[in-house]
Amino acid sequence: MLKLLRYLKPYILPLILMMGLIYLEVTASLQLPSYMATIVNKGIVEENQQLILDTGLKMLLVTAVGALCTVAVGYIASRVGTGYAKTLRKELFSKVESFSLTELNKYSIASLITRSTNDIQQIQMVLIMILRMVLSAPIMGVAAIIKANATAPSMTWIMWVAVVTLMVIIIVMFTIAVPKFQLVQKLIDKLNLVTRQNLTGLRVIRAFNTEDYEKEKFDVVNKDLTKVNLFVNKLFTIMQPVMMLISNLTTIAIVWVGSHLIESGSLQIGDMMAFMQYALQVIMSFLMVSIIFILVPRASVSAKRIIEVLDTEPAIVDPKKGKKNKSNIRGLVEFKDVTFSYPGADVPVVQDISFLARPGETTAIIGSTGSGKSTIINLIPRFFDVTSGQILVDGIDIREMKQSELHKKIGYIPQKGTLFSGTVESNIKYGSPKASDDAVKKAARTAQVSEFINTLEDKYSYSIAQGGTNVSGGQKQRLSIARALIVKPEIYIFDDSFSALDFKTDFALRSALKKETKRSTVIIVAQRIGTVLNADQIVVLEEGKIVGIGKHKELMDSCKVYKEIALSQLSEKELENE
Numbered sequence: 001m002l003k004l005l006r007y008l009k010p011y012i013l014p015l016i017l018m019m020g021l022i023y024l025e026v027t028a029s030l031q032l033p034s035y036m037a038t039i040v041n042k043g044i045v046e047e048n049q050q051l052i053l054d055t056g057l058k059m060l061l062v063t064a065v066g067a068l069c070t071v072a073v074g075y076i077a078s079r080v081g082t083g084y085a086k087t088l089r090k091e092l093f094s095k096v097e098s099f100s101l102t103e104l105n106k107y108s109i110a111s112l113i114t115r116s117t118n119d120i121q122q123i124q125m126v127l128i129m130i131l132r133m134v135l136s137a138p139i140m141g142v143a144a145i146i147k148a149n150a151t152a153p154s155m156t157w158i159m160w161v162a163v164v165t166l167m168v169i170i171i172v173m174f175t176i177a178v179p180k181f182q183l184v185q186k187l188i189d190k191l192n193l194v195t196r197q198n199l200t201g202l203r204v205i206r207a208f209n210t211e212d213y214e215k216e217k218f219d220v221v222n223k224d225l226t227k228v229n230l231f232v233n234k235l236f237t238i239m240q241p242v243m244m245l246i247s248n249l250t251t252i253a254i255v256w257v258g259s260h261l262i263e264s265g266s267l268q269i270g271d272m273m274a275f276m277q278y279a280l281q282v283i284m285s286f287l288m289v290s291i292i293f294i295l296v297p298r299a300s301v302s303a304k305r306i307i308e309v310l311d312t313e314p315a316i317v318d319p320k321k322g323k324k325n326k327s328n329i330r331g332l333v334e335f336k337d338v339t340f341s342y343p344g345a346d347v348p349v350v351q352d353i354s355f356l357a358r359p360g361e362t363t364a365i366i367g368s369t370g371s372g373k374s375t376i377i378n379l380i381p382r383f384f385d386v387t388s389g390q391i392l393v394d395g396i397d398i399r400e401m402k403q404s405e406l407h408k409k410i411g412y413i414p415q416k417g418t419l420f421s422g423t424v425e426s427n428i429k430y431g432s433p434k435a436s437d438d439a440v441k442k443a444a445r446t447a448q449v450s451e452f453i454n455t456l457e458d459k460y461s462y463s464i465a466q467g468g469t470n471v472s473g474g475q476k477q478r479l480s481i482a483r484a485l486i487v488k489p490e491i492y493i494f495d496d497s498f499s500a501l502d503f504k505t506d507f508a509l510r511s512a513l514k515k516e517t518k519r520s521t522v523i524i525v526a527q528r529i530g531t532v533l534n535a536d537q538i539v540v541l542e543e544g545k546i547v548g549i550g551k552h553k554e555l556m557d558s559c560k561v562y563k564e565i566a567l568s569q570l571s572e573k574e575l576e577n578e
Contacts, residue, residue: 080128100316110196250283
């Protein structure tokens with residue numbers, strides 16, 4: 001948790017100011033019992049009305065100063081706490097954005113969301129309470145003990161008994177609470193995971209009529225979380241009356257012992273009343289600390305989870321000084337003996353991959369399911385780094401380029417079209433926010449999605465729901481293609497981006513793309529043989545290895561795997577006519 005304190009550096013001056021205000025607040029609180037003792041011992045006993053009036057005015061003034069300091073401390077604590085949480089969220093979000101797919105696969109999406117929201121909220125709440133109460137509590141407690149000892153040394157033992165009892169209770173509570181808070185955060189992760197899976201897979205759940213099964217899964221996690229939270233809340237419920245009991249018993253003990261001392265003439269009534277106030281201030285100080293001791297374990301668990309993410313070093317990092325292309329080559333992609341294994345896997349997914357994708361040409365990658373097609377595509381933007389071999393873009397190893405420079409060259413259209421909440425226009429302009437309206441419409445026409453957009457009530461201002469749930473799969477794919485087209489990259493990567501399109505739209509789209517991408521390198525991963533027939537180069541994969549490279553007609557004669565794929569989808573007559 002101490003590692004997170006470095007993010008408090010911007011708030012050093014407000015914290016210093018707050019410490020000064022806390023000192024004034026504590027001084028004012030400690031001064032009131034002394035004034036009260038003066039009024040009782042001298043003012044009332046000696047019937048000195050002027051002394052009572054003067055001391056009363058001082059008490060009012062000190063109370064006003066203390067109240068103003070209390071308000072100011074609360075305000076600063078809230079500002080610092082919320083600002084700190086904002087900084088922490090920003091740092092965590094920036095860190096997650098720097099992760100490669102290797103790190104993202106390590107943490108579940110539900111867990112990252114919980115860490116960015118619930119965990120930081122826990123830290124913010126505890127920080128505000130620490131700044132507001134815990135900083136003043138030790139000062140108040142120590143000063144009150146000194147004052148109490150000076151006022152009535154013979155009764156100090158009563159206060160120490162109360163303090164030791166409180167400390168024992170706090171330690172017991174702390175020991176019980178820590179494991180439970182760790183469990184709470186894990187169960188929140190699990191609850192978020194189950195909820196997210198249910199919401200994203202709602203159509204499948206309804207299609208297979210498994211609503212009851214999913215409800216049972218949710219109920220199990222929900223009940224576990226409720227059970228642990230109830231236990232934790234019982235700790236709080238038990239703690240408050242115990243603390244009040246100790247406080248009340250301490251008051252009774254002070255009155256009992258004090259009355260005997262007053263009777264013997266060794267203590268004045270005002271001093272006993274002042275001692276009682278000091279004792280209550282000491283107990284309240286420990287009570288504040290005890291509340292924090294209950295909350296800190298949960299915050300410490302949250303802090304560890306946040307630190308775990310912040311301390312995770314991305315597997316893929318930029319070089320200190322990235323190389324830039326100084327030649328006239330634009331969009332040349334070359335694989336040189338590339339082998340890749342997923343972290344922890346024993347067998348490579350792809351092995352000894354070598355081919356060249358040239359500008360102005362279309363390179364298609366085809367193969368059976370699990371042959372490594374999408375893996376090869378994911379290696380080009382450095383979503384993963386190769387295990388061995390090289391991938392060169394414009395003659396430069398992509399590991400020697402800054403990722404931002406590499407990504408500027410690439411227009412990536414994933415297998416599953418991803419849209420963001422916003423409008424049709426904002427989704428198309430996602431990679432080029434300053435693009436003109438004409439450019440947006442041209443990209444939409446090329447992607448064969450303009451006809452669909454024109455049927456919408458708000459056309460390009462039509463609202464897209466989160467994840468694009470209010471448009472079809474084919475529409476999502478075409479909008480994703482339009483988003484890539486508007487950037488005008490040097491390299492287009494289509495990861496099976498035509499799978500949700502009908503044959504007519506597929507053909508029209510590929511014809512339009514050919515005109516727009518004639519100077520760029522186009523790499524297509526496809527399942528349909530019709531999508532790759534006219535490619536300048538077809539790379540055929542089988543079990544992670546290249547078993548054939550060439551054009552359609554060449555591969556029909558030389559590659560058995562390609563021929564089997566082709567004949568499984570089209571007849572020989574249809575293939576001849578293509």
